[in-house]
Amino acid sequence: MNRDTIGAVAAYHHRTKHDFDRYARSPGYMDWANQPDPFRRYNGTETLALPFLDADPEADHAALYRSSLQPEPFGLETVAGFLELSVGLSAWKAYGNSRWSLRMNPSSGNLHPTETHLLMPPMPGIEPGVYHYRVIEHALELRAVPEPETWQGIRNHMGGNGFLVGLTTIFWREAWKYGERAFRYCNHDVGHALAALRFSAGLFGWRLFLLGGMSDRDIEILLGLDRTPWHPGEEEHPDLVAFVCATGDPPCARELPETVLERFASAPYFGKPAPLSRRTRRWEIIEETADKTRKPRTETPEMVEVRQPLQRETREEAVLGAAQIIRRRRSATAFDPDATMDQGSFFSMLDRTLPRSTDAPFDVGLGPPAVHLAVFVHRVAGVPPGIYLLVRDEAEGDVLREECDSGFFWHRVRNGFPLFLLRSGDVRVEAIEVSCHQEIAGFSAFSVGMLGRFSEVFRSGPHRYRHLFWETGMIGQVLYLEAEARGYRGTGIGCFFDDPVHAMLGLATDTFQSLYHFTVGAPVEDPRLTTHPPYFHLEENHDSRT
Numbered sequence: 001m002n003r004d005t006i007g008a009v010a011a012y013h014h015r016t017k018h019d020f021d022r023y024a025r026s027p028g029y030m031d032w033a034n035q036p037d038p039f040r041r042y043n044g045t046e047t048l049a050l051p052f053l054d055a056d057p058e059a060d061h062a063a064l065y066r067s068s069l070q071p072e073p074f075g076l077e078t079v080a081g082f083l084e085l086s087v088g089l090s091a092w093k094a095y096g097n098s099r100w101s102l103r104m105n106p107s108s109g110n111l112h113p114t115e116t117h118l119l120m121p122p123m124p125g126i127e128p129g130v131y132h133y134r135v136i137e138h139a140l141e142l143r144a145v146p147e148p149e150t151w152q153g154i155r156n157h158m159g160g161n162g163f164l165v166g167l168t169t170i171f172w173r174e175a176w177k178y179g180e181r182a183f184r185y186c187n188h189d190v191g192h193a194l195a196a197l198r199f200s201a202g203l204f205g206w207r208l209f210l211l212g213g214m215s216d217r218d219i220e221i222l223l224g225l226d227r228t229p230w231h232p233g234e235e236e237h238p239d240l241v242a243f244v245c246a247t248g249d250p251p252c253a254r255e256l257p258e259t260v261l262e263r264f265a266s267a268p269y270f271g272k273p274a275p276l277s278r279r280t281r282r283w284e285i286i287e288e289t290a291d292k293t294r295k296p297r298t299e300t301p302e303m304v305e306v307r308q309p310l311q312r313e314t315r316e317e318a319v320l321g322a323a324q325i326i327r328r329r330r331s332a333t334a335f336d337p338d339a340t341m342d343q344g345s346f347f348s349m350l351d352r353t354l355p356r357s358t359d360a361p362f363d364v365g366l367g368p369p370a371v372h373l374a375v376f377v378h379r380v381a382g383v384p385p386g387i388y389l390l391v392r393d394e395a396e397g398d399v400l401r402e403e404c405d406s407g408f409f410w411h412r413v414r415n416g417f418p419l420f421l422l423r424s425g426d427v428r429v430e431a432i433e434v435s436c437h438q439e440i441a442g443f444s445a446f447s448v449g450m451l452g453r454f455s456e457v458f459r460s461g462p463h464r465y466r467h468l469f470w471e472t473g474m475i476g477q478v479l480y481l482e483a484e485a486r487g488y489r490g491t492g493i494g495c496f497f498d499d500p501v502h503a504m505l506g507l508a509t510d511t512f513q514s515l516y517h518f519t520v521g522a523p524v525e526d527p528r529l530t531t532h533p534p535y536f537h538l539e540e541n542h543d544s545r546t
């Protein structure tokens with residue numbers, strides 16, 4: 001492993017920290033004339049309009065994590081439903097003359113740098129091929145038709161039916177607003193989208209495994225990213241490819257054989273991406289860091305072992321069905337500072353962020369858990385305010401103790417649950433201050449700082465820097481859904497002052513770094529906004545054509 005590369009990635013991380021007197025480099029203003037289009041279109045492709053779900057899958061809250069549903073057959077309707085409930089639109093919001101769409105998956109600044117692709121073997125209603133998901137129209141754009149033997153090769157190798165889903169990132173969409181820190185945000189968004197795909201798969205009785213041995217180069221070949229005429233600066237960068245198969249099928253292979261890749265490599269890819277902006281601005285440090293964190297072929301990461309039994313008290317609410325929870329997920333923009341969260345919700349929510357090989361979403365095979373949660377408790381009934389630590393992998397408990405402030409209590413709050421009180425007291429003001437002065441971090445019931453095992457993960461390669469952010473995004477997605485299910489609401493917080501957070505915890509080295517924050521509480525709605533259904537614009541367009 002190249003020490004210079006690791007040093008450069010760590011340097012990117014330090015350089016893009018926010019602090020009280022210094023924000024990471026960004027444009028400093030909103031260049032509205034060049035705002036990137038959040039919806040990619042590949043011009044010149046055949047388009048397949050996808051049907052919308054007539055009825056949502058009947059699955060309760062608990063089924064989000066462990067689905068015992070009969071697997072649905074793979075076909076046009078079910079694959080369309082899988083996309084609708086993971087990366088589809090969830091609503092439009094309007095204020096005055098402006099209106100903007102929201103999606104099932106959240107995104108920093110609602111800029112949505114993540115694109116979704118499918119590799120579809122023959123199945124009812126869909127011609128086999130490589131497709132790009134055109135979100136705004138809920139449609140597939142056909143990008144390639146590899147030779148028919150390709151699909152048989154995949155099926156034989158995987159040992160069963162299923163299809164592949166890929167994610168890619170357009171850094172420019174985030175960098176347009178956030179500049180150098182955008183690389184981090186894009187990777188959080190990948191984690192959110194990955195968890196969203198995993199949860200949605202479960203509602204159809206399917207599982208989802210990362211093909212974790214593959215390289216970024218392999219993903220470029222599969223998705224044709226290396227044969228696409230990009231507008232400079234608007235390229236899609238490879239993130240991941242996962243296999244979706246029926247629950248109950250034996251665990252499948254987690255990479256693709258060379259012979260299959262060769263077939264994709266020789267296929268022509270159709271379509272020219274429509275430009276996203278009139279002009280793009282280069283952020284060299286993002287390009288360099290993307291380059292230095294490219295994933296080579298590796299051993300397939302081990303699946304996470306069950307390390308933590310589910311808490312007996314963890315209860316899923318019976319009020320909302322799983323699909324309703326997904327559809328209602330939104331970010332809170334304000335909280336009621338006087339509201340108190342009930343203790344059961346607090347513990348159940350945290351419990352669901354623990355990695356378990358039997359439960360979504362941490363069963364996708366990203367590798368060993370490397371993120372722990374510093375929990376700032378503000379208003380939870382029966383849980384005194386203070387700073388707590390949720391040790392998501394108890395094997396790392398000793399390192400955390402060594403690294404954190406030596407004066408902390410480390411008092412285990414409940415038997416059998418890895419939550420420790422570090423120091424008690426009101427931390428609302430501190431939480432707000434270190435979260436770029438955002439009130440949502442302190443007016444909530446609790447907020448969290450996600451501590452990544454920073455220097456250690458580099459041992460398994462610089463690409464693991466991206467995976468740390470994916471893991472935090474996945475944790476964020478769990479918190480979003482859990483909050484929604486229990487009548488609360490969450491918000492991801494990408495803007496925080498990195499080293500002041502470390503100072504609060506006494507962290508003085510690079511062993512752990514705070515990578516992402518999150519806050520959960522009782523939301524206060526903004527009455528000025530109106531809401532429209534997610535695809536009402538399609539009817540509007542249709543009406544204006546007829």
Ligand SMILES: Cc1cc2nc3c(=O)[nH]c(=O)nc-3n(C[C@H](O)[C@H](O)[C@H](O)COP(=O)(O)O)c2cc1C
Nearest residue numbers: 102103106107108109110188330331492493494495
């Ligand atoms: C990685 C990430 C970072 C975010 N950071 C912030 C933040 O610092 N402050 C904030 O108010 N919202 C933040 N958000 C919330 C987004 O603004 C929100 O997801 C987006 O506007 C879309 O709205 P929705 O989540 O309701 O779909 C963040 C979301 C994500 C996924």
